[in-house]
Every structure is written in structure tokens, then in C-alpha cells.
Amino acid sequence: MHVEQIERAPLDPAFVTALQQRFGTAVHMSDAMRLHHGSSEAHFAPMLPDAVVFARSTEEVVDLVRLCAAAKVPIVPFGAGTSIEGNTLAVHGGVSVDLSEMTQIVSINAEDFDCTVQAGVRREQLNEHIRDLGLFFPIDPGANATIGGMAATRASGTNAVRYGTMREAVLSLRVVTPDGREIRTSRRARKSAAGYDLTRLFVGSEGTLGIITEVTLRLHGIPEAISSAVCSFQTLNGAVDTVVQAIQIGVPLARVEILDDMQIKAVNAWSKLDYPELTTLFFEFHGSPSYVDEQAETVRELAAANGGGDFRWSNLPEERSKLWKARHEAYYAAVNLRPGAVGWATDVCVPISRLAQCIGETKADLQASSVPATILGHVGDGNFHVVFSIDPESEAELAEVSAINARMVERALAMDGTCTGEHGIGIGKQDWLVAELGDAVELMRTLKHALDPDNLFNPGKIFAF
């Protein structure tokens, strides 16, 4: 296994002793544990921490941060490890603090549609827990990520077109800052104009400004009625135009996902399905029974006018589950187009008026490439991914994909879009961040330096600094 890492001194034995005195068997230094915490789901080479510590409370995180700060040891927060821009790799080594055992649901306020959970709670655990209360948490990035990790990455996913991203879903955070203090960023009121929006500052900061230990989330009532639909199209443009028109006339689509012909082929093989191997839209509608029918009928008409085929509509939960299970597995389905391949998921997002052109030009690039690749995306937000299935032994394939990704980002930026809709910067998008926001990145560095002057919190992420 090829490991990439910045040269550094080994951990001071006195520091290790102090760690072990405070955390006992929660400290791990085995190669296997370090490799697990220093690897990612994407194509990046591993970068290992020197130690892994499992934290079980905010108080433990405070103590760990103070120990690390005193010894000037980097600290990298780790949840489910499902991020895909290398966001949890230990670029400068140090301690990986694993929050996945912080799985307590601290409180649920059903009447207020909110709850507070520890950072290690996973979204599926939360949804199972609150289902009987008639509530659900809509943010769904596919992977069963931790809520803390989703907040740190500003994740979103299939429901964002209707319910927003983690930016909108997080009401308040409990955070341990680099100086070893614990703060709460906001009260539980739905809105507030009380000073700087620290909640939003930490959401998406990827562990570089603070370690999120608890998250207060907005929840939603499970809709009275939910229906889903699938429709395939002869052309990419027909599918994208259907969605843009539906949004423009005000249909509150709860989910709308695009899968190109290659992605459908992958999904059919992986999830044992038999969708026509054409560009396809997956829809979900939420509301009262009559309103859900009205939405589906409107979209059916738009799809037909844009060259859509059979509009397969269903209000059966099992049909819906099959559909979204296939969508959730789409990344793995795409990567496994070739046995033994590794994945690389791109992540541009553009204003929706530019989406058809952006996807169309990208598709042309893919057709000219030798690397198997699929397109899937949250088309209602203007956000889509290409998933490449790369031979890990081939430098040439990596270079080819890197060049296609560069063209995609340049195309998105030229359309006033972003290099990352939902995966974050990590180590994979640092140059593109500067291309996207220019001097604003200097301001971000100023904030980072002010809060973390020793650069110990997830160093090497967002900026190389």
C-alpha cells in the first residue's frame, strides 16, 4: 500500500503516556487502526494518523484537545469515514479523534420539530429513532454518514431541492475550539439575529476551526402522502428541461435525481434491476394525498412534452424503497463497473439554467474517454457527479480523469458555478477553491489563523496552510 505523508517527528513519548493515562484503552496505535482512519473511500493514497482516540463525550474531546494543544500535535476528527475529498486523512499525522461512539440522542422536541444528537449518530439511526413520532430528518447524502461529519462537510444529497442542505438543517452546534473551550453556537429558536452566525461558520469548516460534538437539527413531519415516479428520456436535455420547467412553475419536488444511461446500466447490474438503459429521472413527491397527485400529474405532462417515455408512478412504499435503495447504491454500482477499481466522484454545481449545457459537454468528454464513468446528480439543485471507475494501477487513467475533472470544474466556474456542491474541499479541491473565490480564500485563512494559530485542527485541509 502506497502511503503519502508529510515528513514529521514521531509523537513525543510523554504525550503518548499522557494520552494513555487519560483515555486508557480508547487509545489505539496499531497499524490496522491507523490505516483505517488514514484511508478514504476515494482515490487518494492513505495518510495515517500516529494514534487514534475514541471519544465518548464532549468533556473527553475537550481534554484531548487540551493535551494535543499543549504538545502541538495535530488532531483530525473522524466519523463514518464516508467523505470523498480526503477530508479525514491525517496529512500531518497526529491524533485521529473518532467520534463514532458518541451515538446518544440527547433530546427530541417533537412539538418544535427539532432534536439534539451527539456527533457520532448516523442519519439512519436518527430516522429510525424518530419515525414513530411522525418525524424525519431529510438530509440524505446516500452514505450512512454521521450527523457530525455531515455538518462538518455541509453535506446535502437527494432531498436538498425541497429541504435544503446541512446549512439549513442545523439549528445549533456544540463545538470544541482549538483553545480547548466548549461553546454552543446558538439557542434553539428557529431564527435569531444574535451576532455572527457561528453555526454556519462551523457547518462546512471540515474540522479546521472546531470539533463538532453535538448537533441540534431541524426535523420535518413525515408527509401525509409520498409518491415516487421513474421516467426515462431519449435525450439528456429532455430530462433536464423537465426538471427545470417543473421547478419554474413551482412544483415542490421533494427529490429529483438524474442517472445517465451508463449509471442505469451500473445500477441494473449492481441492484439486479431492469430499468431501460436510457437517461432516467427518479422523482419523489410529498404533501397531502390530493396535492401529491397534482404534482405527479403536472410532472407527467412536462415529461411527456420533453420526450419522456413511460411515467411509472407509484405510491407503494416498497416500490419507493427499491428505487431509493438503487439510488443510494449508485456510487458503489458505478465504481464496480470494473472489478478491483477505485472511485473518483466529481461534484460541480451550476445555476440550473446552465445545467443541460454543463451535463451535455461533460457527457461528450466522457464518451471520448477510455475510463468507464457514469453521471448522476441532484438535478433540481444544479449539482451532479461523474463517478469514474479507475484502475488503481494505471497512472495514465488517473491523469486522464484528473484532466476531465479539471475541464468540468473550469466549465462550472465559467458558468458561475462551484467546484463542489456538497463534498467539500478536503485535499482534493484546494486549488479550485482559489480559482473559484480568489481573495475571499485569504479571508478564510485569516479566520483559520485567528481561531487556530498553531494550525492543529485538521491541518492541510481546505488550504495547504
Added chain:
Amino acid sequence: MHVEQIERAPLDPAFVTALQQRFGTAVHMSDAMRLHHGSSEAHFAPMLPDAVVFARSTEEVVDLVRLCAAAKVPIVPFGAGTSIEGNTLAVHGGVSVDLSEMTQIVSINAEDFDCTVQAGVRREQLNEHIRDLGLFFPIDPGANATIGGMAATRASGTNAVRYGTMREAVLSLRVVTPDGREIRTSRRARKSAAGYDLTRLFVGSEGTLGIITEVTLRLHGIPEAISSAVCSFQTLNGAVDTVVQAIQIGVPLARVEILDDMQIKAVNAWSKLDYPELTTLFFEFHGSPSYVDEQAETVRELAAANGGGDFRWSNLPEERSKLWKARHEAYYAAVNLRPGAVGWATDVCVPISRLAQCIGETKADLQASSVPATILGHVGDGNFHVVFSIDPESEAELAEVSAINARMVERALAMDGTCTGEHGIGIGKQDWLVAELGDAVELMRTLKHALDPDNLFNPGKIFAF
């Protein structure tokens, strides 16, 4: 006129000469102009700037910031002057930069539901401009504020229950920072995970971190159908419970406002109306024609079950205009319960499960007070205001109102609410901010110091620092 101000040296004549050389007749130093820019709509004594400069472009703001930075002169942004926590008062003197002549609508992307405007555009101007495109901008704080001021204050208002606040409405900002640089905080994509959320950092920062010169806003399609309704209740609880229940079963109320009996009395007198002088809810419903009817019918049933009287429903635009004009004038109606009075508007926001109790206890305080006062609020968000009509000559009244406000804030904080739902901190809520967020305020100060080390951008706001 009693003016309160921190002692300071007069402006350096060389600085004044430099200002005049660069800005010519856009520089004003008359007492009248300084008083206008140093006064507020609320009960605070004026605090005058030493000079007023009207800026017409981002480039002019950059030049002004550089001149002020070099001479270490404070700079206070000013829009419509409708803020009510003293947010634009020149605590330390210096230059008030008036952006109200920056009224250009820079671009409209109808297909993407967004637009970019200069900071001085007012919300009514924007809505008139985009109406023919079938679009509207929903954030409505009542006053015809500037978009820049609304962003700086994280304003919201009557539509927030459905459409969110300025936090959700702003896609991107053009900002001049204290070091005289101009940045753009984000691209125009609907969502992004590209580094720290600078957009949200500047939204609500009240001019203390940067001067907003352009705002890119999310717009919405004018709904196919809009209807409104009015319903009065025998009890405050009945009104609040109706709203909480409607939200809990998923009715997407576009607006829902509460006015207590005193506020209705004031509105009847000021706007020449004849509503029953009881606690009253004003509703607005958006959607397809059938969905709007369905929403109104659901709410009608809930209101009846909670002791509501006649549910006066209408889909006539003129009825709706009358209703919301009365609501928009409610603050002035309340202040003018006594001729020559000045207003003091409180602004707590609590989780909605606590709202009935919070309003009820507040109402009891008001009934025991000698100062005329009304309650009105954005009840769907848990946010409400008491508007006091104070004799400006009476120290005793000011002290009494101050004590009631303190009890309100303490009550809201005890319910995990906020001291300010939408008016900001300004000079009026600084101690309450610390009571609300504790150590997090120290982190805010660290950010302020990092971006504005000489404390020249709206000094004395949010924190006394």
C-alpha cells in the same frame, strides 16, 4: 436634542481634504445631515457621525475604506435607517457611508430564480421591478428597508415561516473588507461546500466585518394562487395553538401574524379599520388554487376547534392589500397610541412549543404596566414583538419598559430562545448577547479582531469592544 457620544478628537483636516478631493459634493458635514444619519427610529439618543459620504459604487466604497483605514477613522454603513437597535448610530463618530443611492439592479436571472442588486435597492423597488417576470422577493420586515441593510441585520419578517430569513435568501455578497479589499463570498450556484460560509458570516454582522455593496438574492415564483384570512380569538392561547397545530400537521403557511387586542385597537385607529378588538391572526396561503383552498379549510377547522370566531377568507387582491398594509403600519400605529411618543420594540424568539406561555406571561406584565403597549408577532417562527409607546420626557417610563424588556429576554433565554429574532444586537442587546451565548461571544470578538484589528468598521456595535 440630547446627543450621546463617546469623546473623541475632531476629524483631521487633512483627512477631510482628502475626502473632499475624492468625493466632492458627496461629502456632507452639515448638522442636519449628521443628525439624520446619527438618529434611529427607536428610543436611543442620537450619536452623530463627523461626516456623511454618499457612495455610488463598490469602487467608491473601496476608496473610502482605504482613506478611513489610513487615517484610522471609523466608518458606519447606512441604508434606509430603519433598523431599531441603534445599528447605524455613530457611537465613535467617524464617517457614515450612505449606500442609499446605490440603487442599480445589476442582473436578473429569471430562469435561475436569482438576481443581483446594489446594496441601496429597497425591497419594494425590487418587487416592482421583477413582478412582470412572475417573480417575487419574499423577505418582508415591514419597513421598506434596503437589501444591503436587511442582509447586514439578518432581517426577516412576515414571510419567514415559509420562505426563511435573509440567511436563506442571500446567495452571495460583494463585500468591502476593513483592509480595503473587495471580495465576492460565493458563486451563483444554489448550494456549495466550497470552504467557510463567508456569505452567512457577513449576513447579520451589522457592518462590523465588512461593507456589503452588492447582494445576490434567491427569488421565488409568484404563486399561482394566493389567499388571505383573518380570524379573531377569545384567548391568546387559542390563537397560538391554532398556528402551532397547523405547522405540526404540515400546512405550509406563507404568512401568519398575531396581533393582540391592543394592537388591533391601534391598527383600527391608525389604518381606519374595524376589526373586532380581540387577539387576531392574519394568514396568507400560497400554492395551486386547489391547494390554497385545502390549506385554508384545514386552518379554518383548527381555528374553530381553538375558539376562533368568524374565519374571514378572501382571494381578492384588494382585501389582501388592505390586510398587509395594516400589518406593515402596525409599528407606527402602536407608537402613535399616544401623540409625541417614541417607540421601543422588543424582539424575542422562542421554540414554538413555548410561545403561548411566553406571550401569556408577557401579556400579564403589560397589563400591570402604565405604558401603552401592543403585541404583534411572526407567530409561526416563535418570534414576537412588544411595541411600547413611551413618553420621551419620562425617565420613569423608560426605566419601566427597560425592566419589562429585561424580564422578556430572561424568560426567552430560560426557554432556550434568543434575545433577538430579527432586529440584531446593535447597541441595544449587547449584554443580552453575552447572557445568551457566553463564551461564543469571545469567539465572535476574535473574528472581529482578526478582520478589523483597528476596530474601524461600525465600532461599538454587537460588542462594546
